[in-house]
Amino acid sequence: MCLPHTGLMLYIQWAPIPKHVLLLYMTDLTHTGTLHLTTDGLTWTVFNVTHHTNIFFFTLETSGLDDKMSLSSVLLCLSLGALANSAAGSDWCYSGCEHTPAHWKDIPDAFCGNKRQSPIDIVTSHVLTDHTLVNFTLTNFSSPHVIKTIENNGHTVKCNLVENEVEVSGGGLKETYSTLQLHFHWGDTEHHPGSEHLIDGHRYPMEMHIVSLKKGLTVEEAKADPEGIAVLGFFINATDDGDMSEPWSNLTSYLMNKTEPAVNITHNISISDLIENVDLTKFYRYMGSLTTPSCNEAVVWTVFQEPINIHKNLIQLFPKVTGLTNVFRPTNKLNGRQVIVSPATPLPPSPWCYDDHHGDDCEYSPSNWHLLPQSHCGKKSQSPINIETKEAMTNKHLNNFTFTKFDDKHAIKYITNTGHSVKCVLEEDMVEVSGGGLGYVYSTLQFHFHWGSESHDSGGSEHTVDTKRYPMEMHIVNKRKDLTLEEAIKTPNGLAVLGFFIETNPTSTTTSNMEAWKNLTNYLSKIQNTKTKVDFTEMISIDDLLGEVDRTAYFRYNGSLTTPSCNEAVVWTVFKESVKVDQNLMMMFPNQTKNHNVYRPKQSLNDRKIYTTAGSSVHGPIIRFLLLACLCHFNL
Known part of the structure; x- marks a missing residue:
């Protein structure tokens, strides 16, 4: 199907079943109501537009169309401009479409061009220790039955959790948060890593995000609250040695190469199994946004210092099996925000020096000491x-x-x-x-x-x-x-x-x-x-x-x-x-x-x-x- 003014092709498949249900394959089309489709002189009236992942279901009535028509693919051209505008407004990608990350700010009703955006590059020499960042309380993270389903939504691999089972509190958070899902960001090959956050300019191969909503809020209410969403970010590092991690081997066995309905997880895999031995007392904290459109500035971000270590072959399964590559947003400016760090997190030594001490290797000689973070030197x-x-x-x-x-x-x-x-x-x-x-x-x-x-x-x-x-x-x-x-x-x-x-x-x-x-x-x-x-x-x-x-x-x-x-x-x-x-x-x-x-x-x-x-x-x-x-x- 060709959307006017967009160049986007859609394919509609006809199935000879009552009410003439059509399956419309398209990435992230969102539309409800009544549409009129015209092809080969026939007018099709489409009612009750709904969708599941990237498969859209239509109930339609036609004139002049044989009800016993055998299964076939028909290329249609939409004449309704409203649908075209809706599709263009909601469609986004990491590459290969009109709304790549550099243009997410142009998406209607998006916040992607605002000043509190994520991800960021965490410069460890600029962080401040905050003694209120105490240990987390992670409820049911060790339960082997909370990861319910897994799906490829066209942008990432997402694991949906059993509702109202998993919670996050403590760690300097002001409220208790209910955990909904976890998903991943990755690059291409081992030479093109894909974590969203960076540490001192270093990008890890992958990053896992555990997404939780402030308890008692709906999704829409949480997205409108500056602290409505809490995301725990874990870097994932590739290793050459050791056995394949059983939890990660089991999880990656569910990876799929196309968008389709979510698949039930039948293995016993807990969130703690995936986190493994990461020290949960060492983490960075800042206020940011969702890293995908509409980029709502509603996230309390926690980024753990220590990475999860898994075998590089398991990491390579994500781009290889899903067909998705470089699914990460580039870093955004801090714009005056302060990154804080838990007391247990070791800080790097100060990068200052004396003029003749380090020579050209030092950025902060005495004449530049006033530029150091939290400096009084000026x-x-x-x-x-x-x-x-x-x-x-x-x-x-x-x-x-x-x-x-x-x-x-x-x-x-x-x-x-x-x-x-x-x-x-x-x-x-x-x-x-x-x-x-x-x-x-x-x-x-x-x-x-x-x-x-x-x-x-x-x-x-x-x-x-x-x-x-x-x-x-x-x-x-x-x-x-x-x-x-x-x-x-x-x-x-x-x-x-x-x-x-x-x-x-x-x-x-x-x-x-x-x-x-x-x-x-x-x-x-x-x-x-x-x-x-x-x-x-x-x-x-x-x-x-x-x-x-x-x-x-x-x-x-x-x-x-x-x-x-x-x-x-x-x-x-x-x-x-x-x-x-x-x-x-x-x-x-x-x-x-x-x-x-x-x-x-x-x-x-x-x-x-x-x-x-x-x-x-x-x-x-x-x-x-x-x-x-x-x-x-x-x-x-």
Whole structure:
């Protein structure tokens, strides 16, 4: 049958049975009412148009047509424009027709061009952990009798479930959902995968969708509700090894190569059998749409991180037996939506770096840190800064600190190479800092280092003083004792960082315990690889590393973390006197870790003030030199 203006051919088969029932074969034609068909001078009046899958049943009356006509195929041409328009409006495909995915938005009453569409590419570095995404409750997923029928509907293979048997709740869903069906999306060959969602640009061979409606709603009501439908998406991965999975072997034995009425499933196959060993606590969540027309934006999407693994030969049966290939919609833009992730799902390391650390391999060097998701790096109270001593304002409230357990030689728990620094993590709830105008007691969490290159004259400190950059800088990081870390990074004074400059000793005297620094740097050869860590067994305290540095003379300002996400939550203390360390020991940091210039460039002070402790800002060694000179003069 030729539909006017569409070029679509239909075939009507005549059967010599009462009422002249016709079978009309056409993909997704939807029409009801009375039609008039004309062919070879005969007018056929068609009543009661109904359909089952892609077979349409007509009851008709004719004039001049032999009731005893033998079975034959007749090519007809429809003259009714209304039917043509209806067919064109409802017909869609993945390829080979007018309404391919790029044109689904043109389908009447469709939402496929809106802003909350699915599927998407899930970029794992951009997701946020949400602690409300708790475990699911999956009712009757393990029942072997809930998968009732299977059918090829011309777009996919769909398994229909027994009504009101299977339910989904929990997992951060606000309601209980009744599960209706599950279906599949696939590509062509093993070299052309066909999952709808992507993970960091990777497309899996297949994807299974388990579709559930909010309990108590009709299909139409659910499609109109922004959270009316919950879909669980499972990636399917192809394997070469192992036996054929019995549940999947049984399921694929029902695959059919044409659209026909649904077939009963007689094997005992449960949904849990198909999911197999996937960890259901690890999943992504976002708000989206149906991935086929009319693309209603009514879906709470759950995409599980771990794939189902089945033999590649079973995956190949889907395109091979059904004749359907590349039955997946391309990904859509997020358009400002946020993908969240369950707490059990591991996140990738941050993709940021320092300019000379990863070179061209890193997209997010310091000048682009502000582009990172959830980044504060482009705000107005950033660190580090250049401290102009003449602009520093004396503050009498900047009194002496109280350092608790800074002398404990068992406080360092382990040392690690973070890929950006060397960090020493402390035992919990042991070391504390208070006083110094802080106003709160702070628990000391860790200390780490910033340095330059292997050159002896290289600068690597983050803060500078009157534009002078020191070779290294040590940061002792403390959290307000009354806050969690998550709360602290959101609070303007949630963190207190003590910054100590490190330089080589220019005189014969020293302000630090060189043996302690030797023992510390001995660990560097054991943590040359990123993310490696070693338990700390040497008897070294923080006091040993700081030595005799004057901790009563310092600068104070409010700033941020100096690494992403650069939260503006830090009360900064930068001590005026530097720690003195042997040049060769300092060189071990870039030499052993192969990380160079691990410091953030200085940031604008903007309208912030820098404060300084009262009294002389002259460093201790200079005071001692002047005192010695006075004594010599007195002896004369």
